[in-house]
Amino acid sequence: MPESHNSEFIKNIAGYLPAISVDVVIFGFHENELKILLLESKDQENWALPGGFVRKGEFLEEAPKRVLKERTGLSGIFLEQFHVFGDPERTRANNRALQLTRQLENDDLSAEIQDWLLGRFITIGYYALVEFTQVDPQADFSSIRCSWFDINELPPLISDHKLIVEQALKTVRLHLNFQPIGLNLLPSTFTMPELQRLYETILGTTLDRRNFQRRMMSYDILNRLNEKRTGGAFKAPFLYKFNETRYQQALLNGLKDVW
Amino acid sequence: MPESHNSEFIKNIAGYLPAISVDVVIFGFHENELKILLLESKDQENWALPGGFVRKGEFLEEAPKRVLKERTGLSGIFLEQFHVFGDPERTRANNRALQLTRQLENDDLSAEIQDWLLGRFITIGYYALVEFTQVDPQADFSSIRCSWFDINELPPLISDHKLIVEQALKTVRLHLNFQPIGLNLLPSTFTMPELQRLYETILGTTLDRRNFQRRMMSYDILNRLNEKRTGGAFKAPFLYKFNETRYQQALLNGLKDVW
DNA sequence: CCAAAAGTGTTAAGTGTACACCCATGC
DNA sequence: GCATGGGTGTACACTTAACACTTTTGG
Numbered sequence: 379m380p381e382s383h384n385s386e387f388i389k390n391i392a393g394y395l396p397a398i399s400v401d402v403v404i405f406g407f408h409e410n411e412l413k414i415l416l417l418e419s420k421d422q423e424n425w426a427l428p429g430g431f432v433r434k435g436e437f438l439e440e441a442p443k444r445v446l447k448e449r450t451g452l453s454g455i456f457l458e459q460f461h462v463f464g465d466p467e468r469t470r471a472n473n474r475a476l477q478l479t480r481q482l483e484n485d486d487l488s489a490e491i492q493d494w495l496l497g498r499f500i501t502i503g504y505y506a507l508v509e510f511t512q513v514d515p516q517a518d519f520s521s522i523r524c525s526w527f528d529i530n531e532l533p534p535l536i537s538d539h540k541l542i543v544e545q546a547l548k549t550v551r552l553h554l555n556f557q558p559i560g561l562n563l564l565p566s567t568f569t570m571p572e573l574q575r576l577y578e579t580i581l582g583t584t585l586d587r588r589n590f591q592r593r594m595m596s597y598d599i600l601n602r603l604n605e606k607r608t609g610g611a612f613k614a615p616f617l618y619k620f621n622e623t624r625y626q627q628a629l630l631n632g633l634k635d636v637w
Numbered sequence: 638m639p640e641s642h643n644s645e646f647i648k649n650i651a652g653y654l655p656a657i658s659v660d661v662v663i664f665g666f667h668e669n670e671l672k673i674l675l676l677e678s679k680d681q682e683n684w685a686l687p688g689g690f691v692r693k694g695e696f697l698e699e700a701p702k703r704v705l706k707e708r709t710g711l712s713g714i715f716l717e718q719f720h721v722f723g724d725p726e727r728t729r730a731n732n733r734a735l736q737l738t739r740q741l742e743n744d745d746l747s748a749e750i751q752d753w754l755l756g757r758f759i760t761i762g763y764y765a766l767v768e769f770t771q772v773d774p775q776a777d778f779s780s781i782r783c784s785w786f787d788i789n790e791l792p793p794l795i796s797d798h799k800l801i802v803e804q805a806l807k808t809v810r811l812h813l814n815f816q817p818i819g820l821n822l823l824p825s826t827f828t829m830p831e832l833q834r835l836y837e838t839i840l841g842t843t844l845d846r847r848n849f850q851r852r853m854m855s856y857d858i859l860n861r862l863n864e865k866r867t868g869g870a871f872k873a874p875f876l877y878k879f880n881e882t883r884y885q886q887a888l889l890n891g892l893k894d895v896w
Numbered sequence: 897c898c899a900a901a902a903g904t905g906t907t908a909a910g911t912g913t914a915c916a917c918c919c920a921t922g923c
Numbered sequence: 924g925c926a927t928g929g930g931t932g933t934a935c936a937c938t939t940a941a942c943a944c945t946t947t948t949g950g
Contacts, residue, residue: 395656395759396656397654397655397656397657432723432759434725437723438721438722459720459721461718462697462718462721462761464691464696464697466693466695466696498654500654500657500691502721552815554896555815555895555896556811556814577896581896632811633895635814636813636815636892637813637836
């Protein structure tokens with residue numbers, strides 16, 4: 379799938395908006411670690427965020443949706459614009475362009491297309507929160523591999539991608555203060571301790587078990603099921619599900635305003 | 638100043654990034670009303686947000702800074718990116734382009750430049766908070782007038798500019814929950830009731846005088862002066878100044894986190 | 897001296913924090 | 924039965940919301 383899309387991409391380079399790219403920080407949660415999905419380029423030691431370009435006729439949000447779909451197979455996921463990165467010196471475009479041009483150096487790329495690729499790119503940063511176990515990471519045509527990395531053990535990244543990741547994490551932490559989180563990061567049913575680990579991992583702190591439970595319940599976005607997670611050691615915890623209606627409402631209205 | 642800049646702009650259209658514009662929602666506060674600065678175009682009944690393009694070599698943030706400077710004369714102002722608007726059908730660019738091309742129809746605009754102007758534009762929305770009394774609104778070359786409008790009495794706006802304004806206001810209200818505000822919206826000294834009116838106006842609600850004062854003081858970003866605002870009727874209120882060091886620190890660290 | 901605005905104080909209700917205690921489970 | 928993790932309850936501190944009282948000022 380990505381292959382055919384990519385050849386298509388090369389041929390239709392003029393069908394994309396110039397100078398604009400999107401990069402997506404795809405967060406996943408697994409074994410108490412917050413992870414992001416990265417691509418390893420063929421030319422370099424460095425890794426890169428999955429990114430793409432915007433088709434001339436499409437809605438802006440479609441571009442990150444495509445990226446997410448192609449790299450994870452997932453759709454219908456929470457995806458949020460968080461910052462535009464536009465330093466003239468950012469070399470993301472150059473790196474990406476170098477990959478493309480080297481790969482295609484035998485082709486007869488017009489000067490126009492060369493210009494397109496080598497010009498300055500402003501990139502719109504999106505973040506996505508996905509369920510780790512449902513993802514089958516797919517490399518794109520310019521990459522060797524696509525895989526998950528612990529947020530605390532990132533490899534060297536191209537261009538300003540480290541900055542983009544940091545900013546994404548900062549934004550998620552801020553959003554945690556007034557938005558619910560977890561619907562797409564966790565399986566459809568989960569235990570309270572599991573939800574707590576997610577919060578702790580994102581925040582990089584520890585939280586009080588009992589107070590966490592109370593606060594989460596006060597948000598009124600969880601339904602406790604009559605089942606428990608059996609099989610594990612020790613006391614079996616209850617299973618919970620997000621109440622999707624209330625969850626979406628909380629996303630819109632915010633959890634709590636100061637004023 | 639704007640005139641010379643504008644002719645320069647036309648000649649150097651190729652010196653700007655294609656397909657990207659910035660629009661700035663400039664908020665001011667005057668007589669208990671929240672206002673924004675709008676431009677009236679020569680061709681249409683509709684008004685528009687001040688906007689501009691990004692020069693090829695400049696930092697992204699320079700573009701809205703230029704816009705702000707040219708329309709208000711102000712610099713060093715709080716300016717924040719809040720959303721990217723990228724629907725393919727948004728006609729801002731077309732409207733703007735129409736103005737430009739009509740105005741220049743006798744000139745020999747190359748097909749390339751025509752394409753540049755008539756293509757699809759993605760716009761990055763910024764908001765600025767400025768001190769009303771220090772602004773001398775300046776129209777640009779494509780506009781008849783530049784003036785303030787009460788946020789509740791906006792004229793018809795071109796394209797999706799109404800949406801952009803709404804989103805800006807929503808963002809400011811949200812930011813009010815974790816960021817200090819007022820440094821650039823108010824004169825350098827002000828009274829507590831004046832600051833309260835600002836908050837009330839932005840939020841569209843009324844607040845308790847005494848609790849407001851306590852909360853503001855608890856943020857530890859205000860210095861009370863030994864002077865009062867005399868001349869008015871009734872009891873003279875104290876004057877306050879923002880402690881700029883603490884203010885900037887609060888901007889960075891946030892006022893209060895839930896977690 | 898009265899009305900209106902501003903400053904200060906008080907108190908009850910609500911919320912958050914830090915625990916103590918009990919329950920379930922595997923070894 | 925004991926270590927460990929999970930569920931529930933509670934006392935206390937702290938914050939917030941609501942309101943009373945006092946002070947200042949112009950008319």
